[in-house]
Amino acid sequence: xxxxxxxxxxxxxxxSEVKPIWCPGCGDYHVLMALTRAMAALGLPPExxxxxxxxxxxxRIPAYTNCYGFHGVHGRSLAVATGLKIARPDITVICASxxxxxxxxxxxxxxxxxxxxVDLAYIVMDNHIYGMTKGQPSPTTEPDxxxxxxxxxxxxxxxxxxxxxxxxxxxxxxxxxxxxxxxTAELIVDAIKHPGFSFVEILSPCVTYRxxxxxxxxxxxxxxxxxxxxxxxxxxxxxxxxGFNLGVLYRGHRAPxxxxxxxxxxxxxxxxxxxxx
Amino acid sequence: xxxxxxxPVTSVAALxxxxxxxxxxxxxxxxxxxxxxxxxxxxxxxxxxxDLARAERLHADKIRELxxxxxxxxxxGPIGPWKADSPESVDLYAAxxxxxxxxxxxxxLAAEERxxxxxxxxxxxxxxxxxxxxxxxxxxxxxxxxxxxxxxLERYPPASAARPGxxxxxxxx
Numbered sequence: 522x523x524x525x526x527x528x529x530x531x532x533x534x535x536x537s538e539v540k541p542i543w544c545p546g547c548g549d550y551h552v553l554m555a556l557t558r559a560m561a562a563l564g565l566p567p568e569x570x571x572x573x574x575x576x577x578x579x580x581r582i583p584a585y586t587n588c589y590g591f592h593g594v595h596g597r598s599l600a601v602a603t604g605l606k607i608a609r610p611d612i613t614v615i616c617a618s619x620x621x622x623x624x625x626x627x628x629x630x631x632x633x634x635x636x637x638x639v640d641l642a643y644i645v646m647d648n649h650i651y652g653m654t655k656g657q658p659s660p661t662t663e664p665d666x667x668x669x670x671x672x673x674x675x676x677x678x679x680x681x682x683x684x685x686x687x688x689x690x691x692x693x694x695x696x697x698x699x700x701x702x703x704x705t706a707e708l709i710v711d712a713i714k715h716p717g718f719s720f721v722e723i724l725s726p727c728v729t730y731r732x733x734x735x736x737x738x739x740x741x742x743x744x745x746x747x748x749x750x751x752x753x754x755x756x757x758x759x760x761x762x763x764g765f766n767l768g769v770l771y772r773g774h775r776a777p778x779x780x781x782x783x784x785x786x787x788x789x790x791x792x793x794x795x796x797x798x
Numbered sequence: 799x800x801x802x803x804x805x806p807v808t809s810v811a812a813l814x815x816x817x818x819x820x821x822x823x824x825x826x827x828x829x830x831x832x833x834x835x836x837x838x839x840x841x842x843x844x845x846x847x848x849d850l851a852r853a854e855r856l857h858a859d860k861i862r863e864l865x866x867x868x869x870x871x872x873x874x875g876p877i878g879p880w881k882a883d884s885p886e887s888v889d890l891y892a893a894x895x896x897x898x899x900x901x902x903x904x905x906x907l908a909a910e911e912r913x914x915x916x917x918x919x920x921x922x923x924x925x926x927x928x929x930x931x932x933x934x935x936x937x938x939x940x941x942x943x944x945x946x947x948x949x950x951l952e953r954y955p956p957a958s959a960a961r962p963g964x965x966x967x968x969x970x971x
Binding site: 532730 | 830831833834835836837838875876877878879880881882883890891892893894895897968969
């Protein structure tokens with residue numbers, strides 16, 4: 522975050538001219554709304570924000586903002602976002618992903634981004650399905666969810682991203698529901714302001730391949746507990762979580778990763794000398 | 799949608815701000831739906847949503863005019879005062895690329911009914927008389943919008959879909 526005076530901005534100041542091509546009814550429209558509201562609330566100029574994504578429906582989001590954007594390789598958004606933040610610590614970096622891109626194809630990057638604790642916000646639009654490629658099961662799909670591509674369901678236990686994030690060292694763990702765009706915006710603001718790696722899982726229904734997710738609005742509820750900074754307590758809560766608790770679930774104090782100063786770094790020329798034959 | 803998240807309205811200035819925000823949010827939402835329908839080539843519906851967005855913007859302007867010197871500044875800032883949606887915003891999750899005008903009008907009706915309920919509840923709550931009177935007048939206006947939606951629904955009877963028989967519907971499994 523920059524210490525400069527916040528600008529008086531409107532959410533529309535952060536929207537690009539590109540019209541989203543998500544399906545009507547998609548939860549990601551609400552996420553875009555929440556994201557631009559969060560940016561306006563922070564009052565950061567668009568050129569001081571970078572939105573980095575991978576591949577998938579959710580990963581189209583950088584194109585719909587007028588901040589710097591990078592629509593990267595499948596599952597590799599966190600690698601790009603980490604590099605960007607290290608190279609340009611003055612930029613607010615927001616990394617966006619979906620459950621397939623972030624938890625399966627980019628699963629390894631997720632673990633290590635949590636561990637490294639670089640100061641960036643990671644928002645994952647979780648709809649428990651690969652929507653862009655017509656409905657394959659993702660790591661968060663329920664074991665008995667029956668599709669033509671997985672008849673009878675996968676039978677596999679779903680991945681628990683919040684537990685994994687906590688265990689891997691994320692400094693801020695929260696869950697939002699896209700149908701509450703203002704609450705989601707507030708959580709994104711909180712995540713961006715919190716030092717270190719902040720993870721916000723956003724339940725974002727895919728009404729095309731998971732019309733059953735329209736019922737999420739009746740299932741989500743505020744977490745009945747206040748945020749904790751105790752990882753053991755947070756772990757117990759998350760292990761018994763019903764998947765629909767909303768709010769900040771863990772807020773840690775671990776210092777974010779800071780790269781070595783220029784003085785401590787070895788000049789490339791000296792390495793060349795070392796390897797000279 | 800908004801019931802549990804009603805912000806406190808303790809003054810006429812706050813009510814003007816909230817009322818303006820309700821209309822502005824509704825206009826933004828209809829404009830989003832118009833864009834979505836344009837993208838998905840449901841052009842009749844795009845026009846309908848564009849008209850509804852225009853109507854909501856006119857309502858927002860009217861509230862600003864009514865507020866006069868009081869202004870509409872206290873409207874919750876960039877994020878807004880509600881956790882979920884403001885009352886008159888249509889439910890985006892109910893949208894489909896092939897929805898019919900009847901379904902669109904049902905969405906609009908539900909939004910107008912939520913706005914009516916918001917102002918009716920506010921007018922019935924323990925608030926200052928000036929706030930109550932203003933809430934009552936806004937409720938009367940929303941009642942007219944509800945009636946207008948009912949009249950329009952008679953012109954657009956139910957239909958299963960605007961473009962029935964899509965051979966490649968995205969959700970088919």
